[in-house]
Amino acid sequence: MGKVPEEVRSYLMEAHSLAGQWSLPNDRGDHTNSEAYDVNSVAIIGGGTMGKAMAICFGLAGIETFLVVRNEQRCKQELEVMYAREKSFKRLNDKRIEKINANLKITSDFHKLSNCDLIVESVIEDMKLKKELFANLENICKSTCIFGTNTSSLDLNEISSVLRDPSNLVGIHFFNPANVIRLVEIIYGSHTSSQAIATAFQACESIKKLPVLVGNCKSFVFNRLLHVYFDQSQKLMYEYGYLPHQIDKIITNFGFLMGPMTVADMNGFDVMEKLKKENGLEPNPIEKEMWRLKRYGRKTNKGFYKYDDKTQRKENDTEMEQIIRRVSQNAKSNIQIINDQDVINFMLYPTVNEGYRCIEEGVISNESLIDIMFILGFGWPIHSGGPMRFGKTEGLDKIANMLVHWSSLEPKESAYIVADALKTANNKLMSSKL
Numbered sequence: 001m002g003k004v005p006e007e008v009r010s011y012l013m014e015a016h017s018l019a020g021q022w023s024l025p026n027d028r029g030d031h032t033n034s035e036a037y038d039v040n041s042v043a044i045i046g047g048g049t050m051g052k053a054m055a056i057c058f059g060l061a062g063i064e065t066f067l068v069v070r071n072e073q074r075c076k077q078e079l080e081v082m083y084a085r086e087k088s089f090k091r092l093n094d095k096r097i098e099k100i101n102a103n104l105k106i107t108s109d110f111h112k113l114s115n116c117d118l119i120v121e122s123v124i125e126d127m128k129l130k131k132e133l134f135a136n137l138e139n140i141c142k143s144t145c146i147f148g149t150n151t152s153s154l155d156l157n158e159i160s161s162v163l164r165d166p167s168n169l170v171g172i173h174f175f176n177p178a179n180v181i182r183l184v185e186i187i188y189g190s191h192t193s194s195q196a197i198a199t200a201f202q203a204c205e206s207i208k209k210l211p212v213l214v215g216n217c218k219s220f221v222f223n224r225l226l227h228v229y230f231d232q233s234q235k236l237m238y239e240y241g242y243l244p245h246q247i248d249k250i251i252t253n254f255g256f257l258m259g260p261m262t263v264a265d266m267n268g269f270d271v272m273e274k275l276k277k278e279n280g281l282e283p284n285p286i287e288k289e290m291w292r293l294k295r296y297g298r299k300t301n302k303g304f305y306k307y308d309d310k311t312q313r314k315e316n317d318t319e320m321e322q323i324i325r326r327v328s329q330n331a332k333s334n335i336q337i338i339n340d341q342d343v344i345n346f347m348l349y350p351t352v353n354e355g356y357r358c359i360e361e362g363v364i365s366n367e368s369l370i371d372i373m374f375i376l377g378f379g380w381p382i383h384s385g386g387p388m389r390f391g392k393t394e395g396l397d398k399i400a401n402m403l404v405h406w407s408s409l410e411p412k413e414s415a416y417i418v419a420d421a422l423k424t425a426n427n428k429l430m431s432s433k434l
Helices: 006-019 049-060 072-088 094-103 127-140 156-160 194-206 222-238 244-254 260-267 269-278 285-292 318-328 340-361 367-378 387-394 396-409 420-433
Strands: 041-045 064-068 104-107 118-121 146-149 169-174 183-188 210-215
Touching: 006 210, 006 367, 041 049, 049 064, 049 072, 049 094, 049 169, 072 094, 072 104, 094 104, 118 127, 118 194, 127 146, 127 156, 146 194, 156 169, 169 194, 183 194, 183 367, 194 210, 210 367, 222 244, 222 260, 222 285, 222 318, 222 340, 222 367, 244 260, 244 340, 260 269, 269 285, 285 318, 340 367, 340 387, 340 396, 340 420, 367 387, 387 396, 396 420
Parallel strands: 041 064, 041 118, 064 104, 118 146, 146 169, 183 210
Antiparallel strands: 169 183
């Protein structure tokens, strides 16, 4: 953990331990009374970047792994490219690649999955496609097979509605790159059995991942906070005229591994376009321009930055900067932002508030679990202990008062409406100090 304050180290170790002490609501089972199925054979559906990375994780753990793809030959070629890149980063060597290949079976035949213990789909975020897939799989697989969906936002209850036994479906949300990031978000729906959760946890632990249990809601926990963080960072551009490299520099100076604009380019802006259109959400002025120009990030060599076609080296882009200047020149900003600290508060205070909303709604059981998710899954500066601990260090009363002020200036902005759980946590904190 490097130079991490001892109290933060202890806090995160406790959070790590707490993650394993999961329980479902309404006495539906918990970690003490739920037995996992043995996972000896796993299938990953979908040969995209995420699917291949997930297959590498299971193959490396010595588990028989099927990777179901449309084009077997192309997938094998893409895997070789992936192996070469991972070798260059010293994350894989020839011996480890040999182990993966010994356990990995690339196929386009779903009927080979009849004896799998766990299946994780990693197809595109399309509800109709996922429902059709699971309906077909239920007719092929054994009755004890657990079905995992790697969805990052779709409703688990709707996905499971096509199953005769919806209790077998669980959300198993990996993060990109899946073979590197240790966090996995495990999501339960209204029907998910404790045995499905226990199996998902055991499978994650067998590939050296930390599973964290969250409830079924739009975008779940991690992405809910992330959307607020990204929305605020874009607002800095279209309302205040900040340029991508300026925002990124302020955030990396604070201690993040990467700035928000670099992360957005890496993730791909086309995913956000699809999600916003499907959910009838209005894009902001920057998004409108980027979608119109198909500036989808690294994959198109243009996003908030431009990228060299061969080396993928990032550069500031004058075209993007002109878009920002044009969009922001007539913007009327209500909240005063004068210096770098104001920028950090503008981005992080509403993010902390969203974490308290998740606590308030009961979709995650403890603040420290949100913190460990963001330390492991997003490169949040470890010395601060994560977003929720950062909030307490800043002062929950200070954050609440700031958000009340911002909400009075922008009453239509839901991100500034103070969560009751934040007020409650602040009252408890103040009482403990008296």
